[in-house]
Amino acid sequence: MFDSFFGGSSRQTPNRGADLEFQINVSFRDAAFGVPKELKINRMEPCERCNGNKAEPGTEVMECPGCHGEGKVRRTQRTFFGQFEQVTTCPTCQGEKQTVQTACKKCSGRGKERKSRKIEVQIPAGIEHGTKLLIHGEGESGGRGVENGDLYVHIGVEKDKIFDRKGDDVLMIAELNITMAILGGIISVETLDGSSDIEIKPGTQSGTIQRIKGAGIQHIGSSGRRGDQLVELKIITPRKLDEHQRQLMQELAESFGLKRVGKGSGNQHGFFGRFKDAFNGE
Ligand SMILES: [Zn+2]
Ligand SMILES: [Zn+2]
Structure with missing residues (x-):
């Protein structure tokens, strides 16, 4: 597997779980046609024992004595310019408005635990190298009553031995024997779907580009509209000739x-x- 875990909390907003980042590599062909991928991620989820409420099952959850269930505390400050009231998050309950009598034994009162999860992701056909997929709500749990973070999947597309890509078009180089270039004929080239015959006109020059309509990559988000395959013809001069061939030449x-x-x-x-x-x- 090429999957690797970036890990950690890339972004944590107070009322949301942290986002997760994941890097995955797919082959050129899988990127062209789309592929389902299973990601193994490691993330914080609500504790199964206490359902995220932090209290040992059967024990009380109480109103926070520090803020009397308000989640905020007020402090009055006197300065040269006058008197200010400052409102801050309650340090006792971290703004959750309640505390527990006995902390959950499994999560030590954190309400969350680290879990290994498999997530199925459909890599869409036509995806380009460097694309970031957003999977909403599959990031880390932010705790009880708080929205989950998101999961970002960074897509790397591996290089192909034959094909290159420009937008939705597939590029390739086809080698042409010099006699084929002179006399013309038909050659078979590989395509994403298998192979295709292309006609070589007599007197073809090196660098000529032949287009195979619709043999390219599906335009992302479209229902099957594909680019073309552009075949650059490269005339090969034979390095070795037998005596008869040399004579003919x-x-x-x-x-x-x-x-x-x-x-x-x-x-x-x-x-x-x-x-x-x-x-x-x-
Ligand atoms: Zn727990
Ligand atoms: Zn409090």
Whole structure:
């Protein structure tokens, strides 16, 4: 699994549980088509023994004596400018307005406990690298009567060996034998759905781009509208030829009037090759 837990409380507002952050990586193809993913997260949840009310079952929950159940305390301050009344959260009950007689034994009166949970998340088709999914209410518990935090899932999309992406279009490079580029024909290229034949026109130049309509990535949030696949044709010059192929190439070159083709120093039958042959007495 590529899942890793960012952990910790990234944001805690007084009347809400903390948000959680999670990082998950999906393959290029899973990002294109969407995929269900199970996340294992570790988060604070209301204690099961006391249902989050912090009291040992069977014992009393009382009105806070510090604030008489108000949750706030008032303090009067005298300054040079006059008298001010300051209202602050009650330090005894942390604003919860009540305290317990006997703290819950399981959570030691915190009302919360750490739990490991599996959460099923549907990664939507067409998601892009770096997207952050918001899953409402799946963050940490904020305690009794308080809204849960949210869960943010950061999506990383892994690189593909064949495909690249630009918006909703899939990009790829297809290698073309030089004779195919000259004479034209049909090649088969991989697509997200399998493979597709594309027609090569005679006299195709390296860098030509062929478009396969609708073979791209689904536009996120749309019901199936897809981009295209753009195939860049790259003409490959063969590095090795057998004697017959070399002969054909030589004749082809001569038919174009290229008299000095095949005469370079890198060619064993070329200028230096013949010089060497002569030297060896062959
Ligand atoms: Zn408890
Ligand atoms: Zn209080």
